[in-house]
Amino acid sequence: xxxxxxxxxxxGDVRLSGISKTYGSFTAVHPLDLTVPxxxxxxxxxxxxxxxxxxxxxxxxxxxxxxxxVCLGEQDVTALPPYKRPVxxxxxxxxxFPHLDIFENVAFGLRRRGIKSVKQQVGDMLDLVQLGExxxxxxxxxxxxxxxxVAVARALINHPKVLLLDExxxxxxxxxxxxxxxxxxxxxxxxxxxxxxxxxxxxxAMTMADTVAVMNGGRVEQQGAPADLYENPRxxxxxxxxxxxxxxxxxxxxxxxxDVFLKAGGGKLTLPKARCTAPATTGGTVLVGVRPEKISLxxxxxxxxxxxxxxxxxxxxxxxxxIGVSTQYVVNxxxxxxxxxxxxxxxxDARLVPGADVVLHWNPAHTFGLDADQDxxxxxxxVEEDA
Amino acid sequence: xxxxxVFSSLFRWLRRNLVVLAGLVxxxxxxxxxxxxxxxxxxxxxxxxxxxWQEFSTDAWKDPCGVADMCGSLSLSLQIAFWATLGxxxxxxxxxxxxVRYRFRARGAVNSxxxxxxxxxxxxxxxxxLTLFLNMGAQLGFWTVxxxxxxxxLSFVVTAVKARVMSMDPRLEQAAxxxxxxxxxxxxxxxxxxxxxxxxxxxxxxxxLSFDDFIITNFNAGSTVTFPMFVWGSAQRGTPVQINVIGTxxxxxxxxxxxxxxxxGKRRAKKSL
Numbered sequence: 001x002x003x004x005x006x007x008x009x010x011x012g013d014v015r016l017s018g019i020s021k022t023y024g025s026f027t028a029v030h031p032l033d034l035t036v037p038x039x040x041x042x043x044x045x046x047x048x049x050x051x052x053x054x055x056x057x058x059x060x061x062x063x064x065x066x067x068x069x070v071c072l073g074e075q076d077v078t079a080l081p082p083y084k085r086p087v088x089x090x091x092x093x094x095x096x097f098p099h100l101d102i103f104e105n106v107a108f109g110l111r112r113r114g115i116k117s118v119k120q121q122v123g124d125m126l127d128l129v130q131l132g133e134x135x136x137x138x139x140x141x142x143x144x145x146x147x148x149x150v151a152v153a154r155a156l157i158n159h160p161k162v163l164l165l166d167e168x169x170x171x172x173x174x175x176x177x178x179x180x181x182x183x184x185x186x187x188x189x190x191x192x193x194x195x196x197x198x199x200x201x202x203x204x205a206m207t208m209a210d211t212v213a214v215m216n217g218g219r220v221e222q223q224g225a226p227a228d229l230y231e232n233p234r235x236x237x238x239x240x241x242x243x244x245x246x247x248x249x250x251x252x253x254x255x256x257x258x259d260v261f262l263k264a265g266g267g268k269l270t271l272p273k274a275r276c277t278a279p280a281t282t283g284g285t286v287l288v289g290v291r292p293e294k295i296s297l298x299x300x301x302x303x304x305x306x307x308x309x310x311x312x313x314x315x316x317x318x319x320x321x322x323i324g325v326s327t328q329y330v331v332n333x334x335x336x337x338x339x340x341x342x343x344x345x346x347x348x349d350a351r352l353v354p355g356a357d358v359v360l361h362w363n364p365a366h367t368f369g370l371d372a373d374q375d376x377x378x379x380x381x382x383v384e385e386d387a
Numbered sequence: 388x389x390x391x392x393v394f395s396s397l398f399r400w401l402r403r404n405l406v407v408l409a410g411l412v413x414x415x416x417x418x419x420x421x422x423x424x425x426x427x428x429x430x431x432x433x434x435x436x437x438x439x440w441q442e443f444s445t446d447a448w449k450d451p452c453g454v455a456d457m458c459g460s461l462s463l464s465l466q467i468a469f470w471a472t473l474g475x476x477x478x479x480x481x482x483x484x485x486x487v488r489y490r491f492r493a494r495g496a497v498n499s500x501x502x503x504x505x506x507x508x509x510x511x512x513x514x515x516x517l518t519l520f521l522n523m524g525a526q527l528g529f530w531t532v533x534x535x536x537x538x539x540x541l542s543f544v545v546t547a548v549k550a551r552v553m554s555m556d557p558r559l560e561q562a563a564x565x566x567x568x569x570x571x572x573x574x575x576x577x578x579x580x581x582x583x584x585x586x587x588x589x590x591x592x593x594x595x596l597s598f599d600d601f602i603i604t605n606f607n608a609g610s611t612v613t614f615p616m617f618v619w620g621s622a623q624r625g626t627p628v629q630i631n632v633i634g635t636x637x638x639x640x641x642x643x644x645x646x647x648x649x650x651x652g653k654r655r656a657k658k659s660l
Binding site: 060061081082083084087089091092095096097098108109112113154155158 | 556565566573576581
């Protein structure tokens with residue numbers, strides 16, 4: 001077990017400065033600055049066509065940036081061809097060499113660098129990905145998950161400064177994908193190499209990465225630790241792309257101390273000032289967001305039992321679906337149509353059925369405020385994206 | 388009753404084995420000419436024509452070059468076929484890569500022009516080539532035949548290689564580059580081996596086409612005589628048994644090559660299991 005004990009030896013961060021890519025009149029990546037700390041597991045998350053793969057390919061050298069520089073540690077590699085960069089890639093659909101067996105696939109990088117005795121290293125690497133037995137098989141004789149591991153081994157054996165992963169789990173079925181997520185995470189902690197992982201799957205990004213950069217339309221919308229991104233989204237795109245969010249357009253009634261007091265419909269809401277990224281001036285409007293699982297649902301008859309100080313709005317259940325661990329409700333409210341509420345199935349109230357009048361209430365600390373000028377539906381899950 | 392059951396079981400047997408039967412009949416149809424050629428290579432004809440069976444003899448096999456000029460023309464045909472295959476394969480492979488990989492002006496035109504030799508009647512092409520050579524004042528012979536052969540073999544090689552290159556994932560070459568292979572290494576270690584089956588198919592096709600071409604060769608050979616021309620010429624005056632010997636030998640060599648190829652492939656598949 002070589003835990004992340006030797007980060008210094010792997011040499012520095014990945015720094016992208018003002019890097020962009022244009023194809024004719026189309027801008028795939030707007031000038032962006034990004035620093036990937038050495039030894040971290042970094043995810044570039046976004047829908048297809050957001051520029052995340054182009055960004056990755058510019059780090060690999062497979063795409064030439066239109067502007068900007070790519071630095072690995074102290075070294076500026078912008079002008080280097082891919083075969084001279086200390087970076088390796090796990091390609092989407094793996095790109096294993098079909099005419100070579102697993103052993104030779106994994107040995108390819110070593111042999112190209114003129115290393116003669118590869119047997120020991122290849123054997124160790126195949127053991128790391130648990131494929132020692134399959135060394136003499138051809139790629140097409142392996143399952144998807146095994147091919148994926150060969151692709152990882154083929155890249156990792158070169159001890160790159162950075163390992164780039166381009167949707168490496170996209171071709172696997174759900175169960176295997178979960179398994180490989182843990183597997184990749186294990187390998188990353190074991191070898192301590194910087195991983196840059198491109199994915200459109202927000203769950204995958206959040207499970208695996210230390211830092212996630214959410215990309216949209218060729219720009220990085222927000223960057224941070226998964227929990228931070230989830231709890232404190234700064235744009236509606238991030239709020240909707242990572243999980244689900246409910247938005248209420250509210251008017252700022254007053255600002256006092258650490259809180260912003262808002263009016264929405266007939267009700268009053270409280271929002272911690274620190275969690276409001278929009279300028280909160282009295283009389284202005286902000287988008288008030290809250291995650292569905294933070295909300296409690298109480299039947300209108302019991303409204304008196306709700307503790308003071310909680311944000312509350314009233315509504316009527318339009319739909320409910322039971323999914324085992326939780327029940328998902330859609331509530332129509334005067335301030336927001338189709339409010340989503342996820343309630344844990346602990347003590348189910350039999351009266352909470354479609355048509356029932358309810359009060360939604362939550363801790364004001366779980367409220368976040370965004371600029372009302374943006375589209376509240378930006379980044380809402382597009383079903384066809386899920387492969 | 389018994390008769391009926393015999394019929395019905397016969398019918399069932401037929402139904403189960405119909406595909407095999409059809410296959411065998413087709414195979415017989417394909418191989419019958421070869422069988423005749425082989426059988427008549429052991430004939431001892433009376434007179435000059437080897438068209439009716441007289442008696443068994445191995446005379447022709449003992450002296451395959453016994454006919455004047457025949458082995459000379461055979462060696463010439465083999466030489467032309469070798470060089471034409473080499474030329475057409477190298478050029479055709481490069482053309483195929485250019486057509487698939489690069490977007491350039493007149494790419495579409497080149498793409499369709501390359502098929503012209505395949506589509507045009509051979510005799511027309513032969514006559515126009517002759518016109519061209521005569522106007523250029525070229526000396527007809529080995530070189531004009533070789534140039535003509537490379538030309539018509541090209542389109543077949545391009546077709547075979549193009550199909551292979553088109554189905555190749557460009558990410559394989561990117562992966563090679565990512566794994567420290569420079570452009571030359573990438574081509575030699577990844578591109579070429581993966582394209583090899585297509586290139587081999589094109590080369591085999593080119594060899595076969597060049598070796599037995601008659602029409603274009605006849606127009607442009609001048610006084611040079613290739614093997615097909617020799618056979619044609621002798622057919623007017625009498626057919627020596629040795630022609631059958633050469634034909635049979637060619638057939639056997641081809642069969643041996645195919646069987647060897649299959650055995651090697653099988654062993655390799657077994658090894659990698």
